[in-house]
Amino acid sequence: MSQPSFHQTAAGRRIAYHRLGGQGGGVVFLGGFRSDMEGTKAQHLAAWAKARRAPFLRFDYSGHGASSGAFLDGAISDWADDACEAISALTEGPQILVGSSMGGWISLLVAQAMPEKVAGIIGIAAAPDFTEDMWAAFDAEQRAQLLREGVVNLPSDYSDEPYAITRRLIEDGRNSLVLQSPLPLTVPVRFLQGTADTDVPVSVALRLLEHATGPDIRLTLVKGADHRFSTPDCLDLVAQTLEELLG
Template sequence: MREEAGRLDDRLAWSRLPGAGPGVVFLPGYRSDMQGSKALALRDHCAARGQAFLRLDYGGHGASAGRFEDGTIGQWAADALAVFDALTSGPQVLVGSSMGGWIALLLARQRRERLAGLIGLAPAPDFTETLMWPALPPSQQAALMRDGIIHLPSQYGEPTPVTRALIEDGSRQSVLGQPIDLPCPVRILQGMADPDVPWRHALRLVEALTGGDVRLHLIKDGDHRLSRPEDLRLLAQTLDAILDDPTSAD
């Protein structure tokens, strides 16, 4: 099977691998895109299984149109939902990396009946309010509120733009302050050496999830990216366990 690629509404870039259901949808993280190592590893794994697979870039990310600085959590979640509705059918397993874990939860709330499973890789729901904003010194908080944007150093490349709109919208998109009821298996893979999303943040998500089929896998030496060969093998094994469960196709 050959991977297809295109743009939804001439704006949102996507790549899709036809195959059997349940399908798998990969949701990348903040300033990441669908060309990352986890997305490509999942594509290759799904191709080997003959499984349907979809990856995408939110607006302002990767090959999609728009400026990153103009995006918010709510807008990127709407982007993911639009691509999901246009390009998938039947049950789907959502795989969200970092911010993509938050996007996956927001998408799951909108399409609850379509869920076959959800996997969070260092998931970062509510990170703007609980992780990013508190980490800013008062001078940067004031500058952000005054100027509407600041740029923070990043160990992954160029400085990261953070906007006032992102912070304010993030509060409106919060999910951890209320029970999260998902009718599917939920698996969370979290590194304990993650400098960006502390492993205790994953515990907050586990506590918010009301379903019984929720498992948290802590990786003692795992970093935020979880892209080492052993991390990618664990991801593939975790996905296989969900896909091979006969109830996932219901």
């Protein structure tokens, strides 16, 4: 595995990234909450881009993977800023953003902040406003603990270790909500969603589809696919969708 390069942000965060050169439209992968750029989807798209000779960027948000910072210190606005800075500094021209889970939310924030850099969006089990959904799902004891101690631990379906949710994550997320105000998307948008996803249920995808406005927005449901969306068929669908948008 090759060593990443690093980009220093205006806030002093050191963002790890891998970048492939190429011809034609570029692609940027935006990972999920607690994920990194070495995951299955990111690696699959890197191999796809290399074979197609397409420009491709993948990176780790601060507090994730090989980037600087502690995960618990970060929040949505930090990671959206990381994405905007990485895309501005490390890509040329408009990009197709492929956002997985939280990365789907981040991609929508990037499209709002710098529309001139976005040629299209693919959301894989996109999780817009998930921090507010977390808060709504907390019971009274969890809410009290979060407000009192600044952190609450939740069980994880992907690890034996619980994962911590900070008060800052919840409160900062409220400054970045995209489902509480108009969400115009003028570029082609493709949402890919598994029907067996227990982390981001189909209802979230349907709400996002209904809320967003634009001339070319589509939702594809894959029966039986879970939140990972990493089976060979799911990965092929992501690549096929990219091919369509790059056309």
